[in-house]
Amino acid sequence: MMHSSELLKGTLQTILLKVLKDNGRMYGYELTQRVKDLSDARILLTEGALYPTLHKLEAEGMLKTEVVTIGKRVRKYYSLTAEGKSLVKERVAEFIEFINTMGNVLQIPQPAISGTPFPGEKKG
Amino acid sequence: MSMKLLTSEHIDYIIKDLNYRGIFAETIQDELIDHICSSVENEMTHGKKFIDAYHGVLKSFGHTGGLRETQKKVIQSENAKSRNMLKNYFTIALRNLRKHSFYTFINVAGLSVGLAICFIIILFVINEISYDKHFENADRIYRTKSEIKFGGNHYNMLYAPPILASTLATEFPEVEAAIRFRERGSYLVKRNIDNIKEDNVIWTDKDFFKVFSMPVIAGNAETALAEPNTIAISEKIADKYFPNENALGQTLILDNNMNMKITAIYKTLPPNTHFHFDILISLEGLEEAKRPVWYSNNFQTYILLSPGADATRLETKFSELVVTHAMPQLAEVLGGDFTMEKFIAAGNKMEYTLQPLADIHLKSSLQGEFEPGFDIVYIYLFVAVAFFILMIACINFMNLSTARSANRAKEVGIRKVMGSFRSHLMRQFLTESILLTFASIILALGIAYLLLPFFNQLSLRTLSIPFNQPMLYAIITAAALGVGVLAGIYPSFFLSAFKPVNVLKGNVSLGMKSGFIRSALVVFQFTISISLVIGTLAVNRQLNYIQSKKLGFNKDQVIVIEDVYALGTNRIPFKEEIMRSGKMENATMTGFLPVSGTWRNDNPWWVEGRDPAIQENMVSIQNWRIDYDYIKTMGMSIKEGRDFSRDFPSDSSAVIINEAALKSFHFDGEAIGSKIQSFGDGPNGEPDKDHPISLTVVGIAENFHFESLKQNVSPLMMELSKRPEGPISFRFQSQNSKEIIQLIETKWKEMAPGQPFNYYFLDERFGTMYASETRLGKIFGIFSMIAIVIACLGLFALTSFTAEQRMKEIGIRKVLGASISSIVMLLSKELGKLVLIAFVLAVPLAWFGIDWWLKDYTYKTQIGVGLYLIAGAAAFLIAWATMSFQSFKAASNDPVKSLRSE
8 A cells, every 4th residue: 555645745855864864875766766665665756756855955955966977877876965964863853753743642552663763773 | 777778779769758858957857867767677677668668657757747847846946045046047157158258258358348447447536536635624624716807917816915814814713724835936955065956845834734734754843834944845855865864953955045944844745635845935934925915916825714614604704805905905006096996897806715625636727726637527528438438348248148149048948947937047147247247357457457557657647456455345346246237137137038938939039130229239339439439539630730730939949948047147158158059049048938837927008198097908918028039049920020139229118019919909000119008016016006117019929829729829028128037948950959958968067067957848848738638638549449449349249149140041142152242241231230320320429529628729620521431431440340350251151061050
């Protein structure tokens, strides 16, 4: 089952930033494939939403790009800037906060996720 | 994922197809291609055929609509941030300027030269309006002007009676201090043995430093000039006569006989002052200054008002002053039945007014100015010309931008389709023009820096670019923005207004066809340039006319030896010794010479037997004291009667008058033999009515010009001097003036050891009478040259643009058999027409200008049709040559090449 795009609307930036954080540099198509894999094909990024968001994040200085020419094709890789990295933490923490709040609002007995902002990561 | 699945052909297909679907934006194009390629490859690994895979991928994008939507969103999301947008404007602007480097060059060259001229003129104007502002109380300093109409004379001058200053200071509480100046020419100055001639010497009152606040380096300013035989000197003089020494308290000897003690040393006056006195002599030591008289006018009078005092109010009290002080004295001197009423009724006048210090440099040219000022009208003219030159350069920019709109229209269309707002485009175009202007300004600074020494030489100023002032950089930035907007606003409106539908369909009127405004601007450029050229030619013609006009005397081959008084009793022997050399034709000793700046003496005279109390009988006339050889030396001619001669002892009371005087006197019978009279001198130098002097007319001299040709020849009389004095003029035969100078100098050194040898040639001095006109002519010549060069730069670019646009047409015409010349004709015709219209407009404009300038001259050259035609032909020729260079290049192109492309 695919998640509705209505639900995904506000989370696109968070998804992109986190995936980039976990995978280093990636290009547009690769990003869509990665998100597809991670979500068991429940989240399919549309190009119409992906590229404007990437360019916007780049314009805001969160992402940096590098261009690699492969034959006739030009591939543009995105990666996080220092600023972008701190934004990821912020966004993910914010999102967990949001889900917990939603859990309370919707009266879901168990919190969906633990309070640790970055599960699986050692806190320094 | 391997990339090998897609062949080069596949990729080309995708690129072309996407292009076809309207994906142009550089920011997204490559990325989308890569994305689609990757997607397609992925599908193909699952066994799909390329074309099916591609269409599948396109479908997931939402086909053409989806693709365009994505592109649009990307552009908009990028544009969201203004800093980024600015960077984008900047990058694209740079790219555009680089891409069209030819047009960029034309624009930058024109703008930077135009701006450099503007820059220099602004510096000049700032300098001119800064005159005298450096004095602390500048706004409270005034000087008196005298208007005196009496006994046939009418004076508008700065000279006032010696008593005026002290009267003002004592009678009016609002006058804080009043001082006088008395000019007595140059002085020979020495410390021990050798004399140096100093020009900037003046006598003045002790309150000088109170009125004109200036830094005094040594000595007490308040008491400096209080004693007779004291002087204050500038730092320049102190360094000159007492290098590395303290000059204060030391003595300088003036004219070999006046021992002057130095009581103060002041900072040398800055160039932007209306006087540059280096030596101030205390008036306490001058008898003439102490005479309490109102009928002699020799002193320039300056006052310092107390704070808050009203100058106009004070001025109204001056007429009362004349009634209570001056009139009783006049009645006493003139005697008889003199009354104020009669004085006024006879059309006489004695009026004093005030002139603020700020008006002196730009708004005053009265008799008695210390230095020539600058006419404010020329300031306006300069500013106008600078503005016009800048306009011409800006118009180049506008015209090239709009002309090239053809090439940029598609860009505009696509940008708009992609979601650019009109404001984005306007900003883009403005960024380009501001960037260009900025580059031009930097270049302009460099050009101005290189040109300034040359301009300084022409304008006799010492201007420099104030690189150390932050104001300069503020102004540069402001100017870059201002001029950038001025030049960019029209193209940005024009270009951004294109409707994408029309542009992309290709049916917007482009290039030369849309050029009504452009044509108007070209006409404007050339109207201004041609007017300037005509004006320059006219000024030069008038100058030539003056220099070559028959003057009534022979200015060539005359050398004048100055400061002859330094010879003492050796004056006559010196003259005779030199005559004995046989190299000289004649010699005369007098200061009254037929060039301005030499001695003058104006008195009322009347024909014997007529009543001097009646105004009409009086003739105001130049009364020159000369010697027997004067007329021969100067090469004047006697029209009637005879020259003075040693054979007639009675010539001591004889007079030679000029034709103008003959006319003014209205002699009853034969002029020769008639007698003319004037007041004698009383014991105190006042005019004595009871003992008139009488002279008999023995000759009438042909009119000769003794002032600038701006003026009519006025009545003049010459009588023999009782005691010849002043410079000695020699008329020489030799063409070798060096030999003559050497001859005289050797004799001088022998007879006047230690005295400076100063001389000038009469024709050179004559030339300096028109120095300001000559300079003006040169400056305008340069301006008009620059204007026309910039205008032609624009024309050059426009022609090359037209040629580019009509490349195919030219190719086809050539294939069909058109000759090169007919194509050149075709290309130049349109712009040539504009130059012709400009000429027609420029003629009346220039005519008014020339008429206005010439109105000051009594003797003016005829500005015939020829001059206008020459100027027009010259402008047309230059414009045509410019155009045909480009059109010839276009016309001689091989049609195969121009037709093959596209």
